[in-house]
Amino acid sequence: MTTELRVLSGSEWDVWFGCLESAFGGVPIAPETREMYAELTEPDRALGHWDGADCVGTAGAHSFRVAVPGGAVVPAAGITMVSVAATHRRQGLLTAMMRRQLDDVRSWGEPLAVLLASEPGIYGRFGYGAATSEMNLRIDSSRVLLSSPPGTDGVRLRQASPARALDACEAVYGRLAASRPGTPLRQPGWERVPVNDPERGRQGGSALQCVLAERDGEVTGYATYHLRPAWDDAGPKGTVAVRDLMALDSASYAALWRFLFGIDLMSVVECRNRPVDDAVLRLVSDVRRCEVRLRDGLYVRLVELGAALEARTYRTPVDVVMEVEDAFCPWNAGRWRLTADSKGAATCRRTHDDPELALSVKELGAAYLGGVSLSTLAAAGLVRELRPGALAGASSAFSSDIQPWCPHGF
Incomplete structure (x- = not known):
């Protein structure tokens, strides 16, 4: 055909x-x-x-x-x-x-291509590696309490129309986006995505709602959510379905979660996509009642390997020669020396030196944002250490203090 x-x-x-x-x-x-x-x-x-x-x-x-x-x-x-x-x-x-x-x-x-896979088995053969995870939560808010850091009571909360609050929410998102690897900085037009609210997508819930956190007259956080009322013979058992929650400081963050946990007639707080290091799990009184589930998130493909590895910084100094396999984009295949100084600035150049690690571009994509360690990939047999000590040094350098996350689909 x-x-x-x-x-x-x-x-x-x-x-x-x-x-x-x-x-x-x-x-x-x-x-x-x-x-x-x-x-x-x-x-x-x-x-x-x-x-x-x-x-x-x-x-x-x-x-x-x-x-x-x-x-x-x-x-x-x-x-x-x-x-x-x-x-x-x-x-x-x-x-x-x-x-x-x-x-x-x-x-x-x-230098990069990224995607969210409908099926995780499809894209690995084209060099895409699963680089982030997302956490889904279902919290029994009728039995789980939240602790509050100092200053939480000083945060003012205000209900707002999602459309009218869009500029304020986008300003918070813009200030936070660059601090978490994997997060897209929204281009013009993409601000519509988080407030797109077709009725058929609400799963029987309310229209999208928004609450703003404010300190000293400045918007310091926001949450958007749907309410899904429900009742049984014992009384109300509704669900707060959280869509987005972002905050610039710990007090605003805790105040928003406390608000969501305290909405009348609701006994469950549900979140479909949160970062795996979300601090809410450190605020809850009983993590066992939070029904944590992880799934794959953003897939990363290094299109120009050298430029991609030079674009990020590294947590610790590193000097390692990698033998990279890339059958689908052969211009990436071969030996590369990655060097990063104490400030994290890096160079990545072709070399004829003996390799110290051997891996495919898929594994580099998985490790690129710092959420998947090279040591874990090596334990799975996907990275080979050719010089003793090379793996530990490279794995430490690639790691990130903040877990990578993609907060919305595309």
Whole structure:
């Protein structure tokens, strides 16, 4: 079967997106969400596979800037909307799109590609490594108490319309984003994503609600959430479904959580995507009633290995030669010397020196944001130490004090 792979034209978007919807089960998304993603799609960075007039494959790439260890913000292609029609599976369409897409990303001068996988087994063969995790919580707030750091009682809380509070919330997000690896700095238009609130996505809950934390007249945090009332013979047992919570200081952070735990008629606080080092687990009185569940988050692909490794800083000094395998992007394959000084600034250059570690680009992608240790990967047999001591030094250097996290989908 012959198909044509080409860059999307704006007039083809509806057909192209229809192929995506069909591949993901055929249930149309809400009209307002569809309109939002139509505006966020960058046609000149999107690919379609066409069989005559039929679109049978899709792949997009948003222009992102992602925080990396050390606080730098690195250009990255946010890979999204990847699908292949059921009629055209197992014919090489996905591989062809991944090949073209990574070549394009390299030509755009973006050293990283990142994605959120619909299925975790798909993208490893193209060099993407699972670099972050997300934590889901279901907390019995009727039985779990919260401790409060000094200053919590001095925080003022104020209900606000999510739309009207958007600028204030985005200002908080913008101040925090660069401090946590894996977090995208939102480009124009992306501020709509956290307040997009189609009725069919509420799971029987309320419209999106927002509460602001303020100190000395300044907004220092916010939480957005839905309420899902429920009753049984014993009385109310509603759920607070937290969508976002961010704060600039510990008192504002605790005040927001205390508010969510104390909403009348609610007995459960539910969060679907929190960082794995979220401090709320240090505030609760009984962590066993928090039903913690982890799942994979952001996948990272080093497109230009040298530039990517030089873009971040390192926690400890390091000087290591790595033998890197990368069959899909062979320009990355070979030996690289990574050197970082006491301030974390790094150089990464080709070398003919003897290798001290051997690993694939997938493992480098997993370790890149500091959330997955090279030592753990070595324990799984995915990194080989060729010089005694090299693994411990490199693993320490790649680590991050703050766990990486991607707070929203794309």
